[in-house]
Amino acid sequence: MVCKELTDVLCDYLEGTLDPETREELEEHFNDCPPCMAFLSTYKKTSNLCRQCIGQTEIPPALEGKLKSFVQNKLKKGR
Amino acid sequence: MSDNDLQLVKEMQAGKPEAFEEMVRNYQKRVYSLAYNVTHNQSDAEDVAQEVFLRVCNKINTFLGKAAFSSWVYRITLNVSFMKLKSRKKIQQIPFDDIFPKYQEDGFHAEKINDWSQKADDVLLTSESRKIIQKAINQLPEKEKAVFVLRDIEGLPTEKVCDILKLSVPAVKSRLHRSRLFLRKRLSNYFDDFQ
Numbered sequence: 219m220v221c222k223e224l225t226d227v228l229c230d231y232l233e234g235t236l237d238p239e240t241r242e243e244l245e246e247h248f249n250d251c252p253p254c255m256a257f258l259s260t261y262k263k264t265s266n267l268c269r270q271c272i273g274q275t276e277i278p279p280a281l282e283g284k285l286k287s288f289v290q291n292k293l294k295k296g297r
Numbered sequence: 298m299s300d301n302d303l304q305l306v307k308e309m310q311a312g313k314p315e316a317f318e319e320m321v322r323n324y325q326k327r328v329y330s331l332a333y334n335v336t337h338n339q340s341d342a343e344d345v346a347q348e349v350f351l352r353v354c355n356k357i358n359t360f361l362g363k364a365a366f367s368s369w370v371y372r373i374t375l376n377v378s379f380m381k382l383k384s385r386k387k388i389q390q391i392p393f394d395d396i397f398p399k400y401q402e403d404g405f406h407a408e409k410i411n412d413w414s415q416k417a418d419d420v421l422l423t424s425e426s427r428k429i430i431q432k433a434i435n436q437l438p439e440k441e442k443a444v445f446v447l448r449d450i451e452g453l454p455t456e457k458v459c460d461i462l463k464l465s466v467p468a469v470k471s472r473l474h475r476s477r478l479f480l481r482k483r484l485s486n487y488f489d490d491f492q
Contacts, residue, residue, distance in 0.1 A: 222400040257398060260411075260413055264484055
């Protein structure tokens with residue numbers, strides 16, 4: 219396997235859907251190729267960073283009550 | 298569709314007010330979270346949540362159960378969120394070329410790849426790095442952003458993302474991969490300078 223083939227299979231590799239033979243070949247390549255290992259680490263880190271930075275969203279407590287009243291009012295008007 | 302959602306939909310279609318209230322209770326956190334992760338603005342996300350539940354109430358009789366109810370709600374949330382974004386000032390989008398690594402003719406890397414993944418932990422909580430990440434996500438084209446937010450931010454399984462967006466598994470994986478490559482490139486520009 220050469221570095222260029224990495225980008226074609228990276229998504230499947232991380233999803234765990236790569237066939238065992240290709241997976242083994244890819245992991246052997248990672249062990250021998252620091253640039254591909256660096257690419258893998260930064261590719262994985264990108265998703266993790268995005269999730270950590272923006273993915274912790276709590277609904278404002280006031281909104282929960284507001285949505286309930288909003289829907290109740292709309293239903294009353296609709297009758 | 299879960300048995301609980303199936304029953305809930307039947308009751309909403311029969312016009313039972315308590316079913317609508319239960320639906321709001323069950324979905325408000327997911328709707329708000331997705332709306333916020335697309336718009337990155339609390340006030341916009343609140344408006345989106347309100348509009349989503351209004352549409353669900355008004356259109357419940359058009360829901361035929363071909364997809365899961367939750368997928369239908371997610372789809373409405375995405376549509377309303379992107380409409381909200383479009384009503385705001387135009388976001389500068391960066392062309393999607395140049396996201397792939399460069400290779401030599403023999404297939405090996407043609408440029409140095411810095412491993413900034415460890416360095417990123419040290420700067421994660423700075424407001425500057427948060428702004429860089431948020432800006433990069435906002436620069437994703439709509440179709441890629443929808444897949445990235447659902448899969449990598451909301452953490453939904455690939456099959457669920459397919460159901461929500463009515464896309465095949467290869468199409469979702471392709472958009473996800475392009476999103477990650479784009480974001481990786483943007484973050485690399487930032488973190489390479491940091492080193």
